[in-house]
Amino acid sequence: MSGESGTVKDINLFQTILATTDNVKIIIPNGEAIDGVISNYSGYTQRRCDITFGIDYDDDMDKAISIIRGVIEADERALKDPEPFVKVTNLGDSSVDITTRTWCEASDLWNMKFDLIKKVKEALDAGGISIPYPHTTLVKKEAANDDAAA
Structure with missing residues (x-):
């Protein structure tokens, strides 16, 4: 709702009150919710956990x-x-x-995701698979020297 996310704590005639994951109280006028899109992350009992790992080209x-x-x-x-x-x-x-896409119970999503990231990193390290950091190769072209050509 209105770009905010959290757990709905109260709905009354004029406003909807959310609590964010870090316990910030968000008050949204219901008029904003009428024409908006609402995503309900707890509407289903199962969720998909998506994680992408990058490995070295070698x-x-x-x-x-x-x-x-x-x-x-x-x-x-x-x-x-x-x-x-x-x-x-x-x-x-x-x-x-x-990329991994793994289904789990909605209540397990975040803890499973954080645990999998750590355990996969440790397992890849143990298996000799590298997770590279972004890098860029720069190529410097030498400018043509007019004096050398003469």
């Missing part, structure tokens, strides 16, 4: 996918159906991106 993509899939499958919060998605989704400037 690393073995299939090995990285296997490691990532193993970490997800070992997490009891990850639902087996639908099966977790673990695929190469992009060839970025500095990394080969592997």
Whole structure:
């Protein structure tokens, strides 16, 4: 609502009151909600956890996918159906991106996401797979020297 997000605490005739995740009270006039789009993140019991990991271009993509899939499958919060998605989704400037899409109970989403990020990083490190930092290669062209040409 109005670009804000939080848990609805009260709805009355004139306003809707939200509490943000860091406990800030947001008061939104109901007139703004009439024409707006409302996203209800707790409307369903299950949510999809999307995470993208970047690996070095020199690393073995299939090995990285296997490691990532193993970490997800070992997490009891990850639902087996639908099966977790673990695929190469992009060839970025500095990394080969592997995206995961894993379903879980809505109440487990954030803790599972944070835990998976940490556990996948540790497992990739142990497996010799690098997560590169963004880098840029600069090429300096030498200016033509008119005196040297003469």
